[in-house]
Amino acid sequence: xxxxxxxxxxxxxxxxxxxxxxxxxxxxxxxxxxxxxxxxxxxxxxxxxxxxxxxxxxxxxxxxxxxxxxxxxxxxxxxxxxxxxxxxxxxxxxxxxxxxxxxxxxxxxxxxxxxxxxxxxxxxxxxxxxxxxxxxxxxxxxxxxxxxxxxxxxxxxxxxxxxxxxxxxxxxxxxxxxxxxxxxxxxxxxxxxxxxxxxxxxxxxxxxxxxxxxxxxxxxxxxxxxxxxxxxxxxxxxxxxxxxxxxxxxxxxxxxxxxxxxxxxxxxxxxxxxxxxxxxxxxxxxxxxxxxxxxxxxxxxxxxxxxxxxxxxxxxxxxxxxxxxxxxxxxxxxxxxxxxxxxxxxxxxxxxxxxxxxxxxxxxxxxxxxxxxxxxxxxxxxxxxxxxxxxxxxxxxxxxxxxxxxxxxxx
Amino acid sequence: xxxxxxxxxxxxxxxxxxxxxxxxxxxxxxxxxxxxxxxxxxxxxxxxxxxxxxxxxxxxxxxxxxxxxxxxxxxxxxxxxxxxxxxxxxxxxxxxxxxxxxxxxxxxxxxxxxxxxxxxxxxxxxxxxxxxxxxxxxxxxxxxxxxxxxxxxxxxxxxxxxxxx
Ligand code: SF4
Ligand code: SF4
Numbered sequence: 001x002x003x004x005x006x007x008x009x010x011x012x013x014x015x016x017x018x019x020x021x022x023x024x025x026x027x028x029x030x031x032x033x034x035x036x037x038x039x040x041x042x043x044x045x046x047x048x049x050x051x052x053x054x055x056x057x058x059x060x061x062x063x064x065x066x067x068x069x070x071x072x073x074x075x076x077x078x079x080x081x082x083x084x085x086x087x088x089x090x091x092x093x094x095x096x097x098x099x100x101x102x103x104x105x106x107x108x109x110x111x112x113x114x115x116x117x118x119x120x121x122x123x124x125x126x127x128x129x130x131x132x133x134x135x136x137x138x139x140x141x142x143x144x145x146x147x148x149x150x151x152x153x154x155x156x157x158x159x160x161x162x163x164x165x166x167x168x169x170x171x172x173x174x175x176x177x178x179x180x181x182x183x184x185x186x187x188x189x190x191x192x193x194x195x196x197x198x199x200x201x202x203x204x205x206x207x208x209x210x211x212x213x214x215x216x217x218x219x220x221x222x223x224x225x226x227x228x229x230x231x232x233x234x235x236x237x238x239x240x241x242x243x244x245x246x247x248x249x250x251x252x253x254x255x256x257x258x259x260x261x262x263x264x265x266x267x268x269x270x271x272x273x274x275x276x277x278x279x280x281x282x283x284x285x286x287x288x289x290x291x292x293x294x295x296x297x298x299x300x301x302x303x304x305x306x307x308x309x310x311x312x313x314x315x316x317x318x319x320x321x322x323x324x325x326x327x328x329x330x331x332x333x334x335x336x337x338x339x340x341x342x343x344x345x346x347x348x349x350x351x352x353x354x355x356x357x358x359x360x361x362x363x364x365x366x367x368x369x370x371x372x373x374x375x376x377x378x379x380x381x382x383x384x385x386x387x388x389x390x391x392x393x394x395x396x397x398x399x400x401x402x403x404x405x406x407x408x409x410x411x
Numbered sequence: 412x413x414x415x416x417x418x419x420x421x422x423x424x425x426x427x428x429x430x431x432x433x434x435x436x437x438x439x440x441x442x443x444x445x446x447x448x449x450x451x452x453x454x455x456x457x458x459x460x461x462x463x464x465x466x467x468x469x470x471x472x473x474x475x476x477x478x479x480x481x482x483x484x485x486x487x488x489x490x491x492x493x494x495x496x497x498x499x500x501x502x503x504x505x506x507x508x509x510x511x512x513x514x515x516x517x518x519x520x521x522x523x524x525x526x527x528x529x530x531x532x533x534x535x536x537x538x539x540x541x542x543x544x545x546x547x548x549x550x551x552x553x554x555x556x557x558x559x560x561x562x563x564x565x566x567x568x569x570x571x572x573x574x575x576x
């Protein structure tokens with residue numbers, strides 16, 4: 001939407017209507033600008049037009065945290081793009097870089113060993129839980145339920161700590177690299193993870209009592225911001241927002257990557273398509289992820305964590321170090337990975353939904369072009385379609401339930 | 412879970428749910444389940460494997476410059492020291508993102524992560540470590556002031572506990 005008074009509007013016959021505070025049809029509308037100074041989940045603006053208390057139209061205005069990631073990627077070697085893309089969705093770093101690494105692996109003709117695929121899946125699921133808890137907390141504070149915010153962010157810390165034990169970094173793991181992963185599973189990891197899971201299971205029951213089944217939340221969430229399957233498909237919605245509308249689509253099943261084909265899990269869906277359904281789907285996904293983590297830790301195969309082609313290049317002393325500490329060393333040749341000319345696409349299911357990568361290689365050491373379609377970018381359209389006709393007080397409820405993450409949408 | 416949130420409730424159901432929510436809140440108010448660490452009286456011992464401040468050992472370095480080449484943030488740079496033929500790496504902590512690629516690529520273990528992460532600077536220039544400054548041990552300022560180290564322990568009841576060592 002163009003702002004009132006911009007030059008294009010001068011020739012617009014409705015300009016004078018707008019000046020009088022009326023819209024095209026002559027209704028009284030009030031224009032409200034929310035943001036861009038961090039309305040809740042990051043920098044973005046929502047331009048809301050209100051008729052009394054009813055939202056006539058809401059326009060998401062994004063781009064305030066655009067960092068030209070696709071362009072920056074063209075100037076960096078393949079490996080160096082991993083820490084870059086991580087910063088699109090810092091709360092879900094493993095999943096967003098996994099898509100990129102899968103595409104690079106296709107170009108290089110590499111496949112990670114089975115143990116590495118399991119470790120990737122492990123971190124991806126830990127990240128998914130952390131990402132859902134983050135969204136959960138933000139959704140809570142948007143309804144002024146600060147307890148939920150504190151709890152979800154506090155419990156996220158448990159999963160962040162697990163990820164730190166595995167990778168050495170809290171959020172920016174840079175763990176998944178072409179050909180494998182950077183660290184082996186620590187000795188006591190299973191025990192810690194099982195404790196975290198049991199803790200979380202108990203906490204989810206408390207979440208239910210204090211938040212999900214709280215009559216205040218039910219009143220704010222049930223039948224609010226409804227989207228049905230057909231409409232969601234037409235708009236190209238992804239992730240839990242799509243599954244809450246009753247469409248059983250998940251890249252983990254569609255693409256069969258990582259260890260997912262060998263794991264037993266369900267894709268939670270709901271029919272209602274309202275804010276409550278989106279919340280319930282996310283909670284169910286947290287449970288599924290915890291079950292997957294248990295299965296991974298039971299079944300994880302032994303073997304190398306890095307592709308033989310590069311591991312072979314390491315001198316014996318470094319190999320010995322890797323065996324002993326479980327921390328990978330990189331060969332110098334890894335700095336300038338040089339794939340064949342060609343194109344590759346890959347998609348991965350993140351906490352927010354499906355991320356899609358398209359890489360074009362001209363045979364050089366840097367990608368010719370990288371296209372990223374992030375789930376947040378595909379879901380941002382929901383602001384417009386879910387809010388029309390809703391009451392203004394429903395806007396924060398809808399906003400929170402979409403789990404929109406501006407840095408991811410803007411890249 | 413929570414199937415019945417969609418069923419039309421009545422006053423009694425609502426009252427029960429309100430009571431359950433308040434009781435849950437009260438339970439947490441009375442029992443002290445806290446994960447917070449009272450830094451700087453206590454400081455978490457992050458242990459080996461944490462990707463913290465980087466220690467460079469000049470005596471081990473072979474000046475191969477791989478660390479500077481792999482750095483995705485251009486934080487690591489090779490410097491020429493006066494009176495020396497060889498180039499040595501220096502790091503700029505304004506830029507470093509602690510990805511640890513430099514540590515992973517160093518063929519002679521001249522670069523190592525330390526668990527120290529709580530360094531603060533008064534001036535930007537202090538964050539640039541030329542080779543002569545880079546070759547020193549890291550000390551956590553909190554630990555130097557006598558903070559007690561605590562260890563992170565996973566706990567089924569509290570989530571994370573911090574046990575003094
Ligand atoms: S940790 Fe990463 S960003 Fe920092 S100096 Fe090493 S390679 Fe560069
Ligand atoms: S990679 Fe290691 S040996 Fe080579 S220049 Fe850097 S610190 Fe020195």
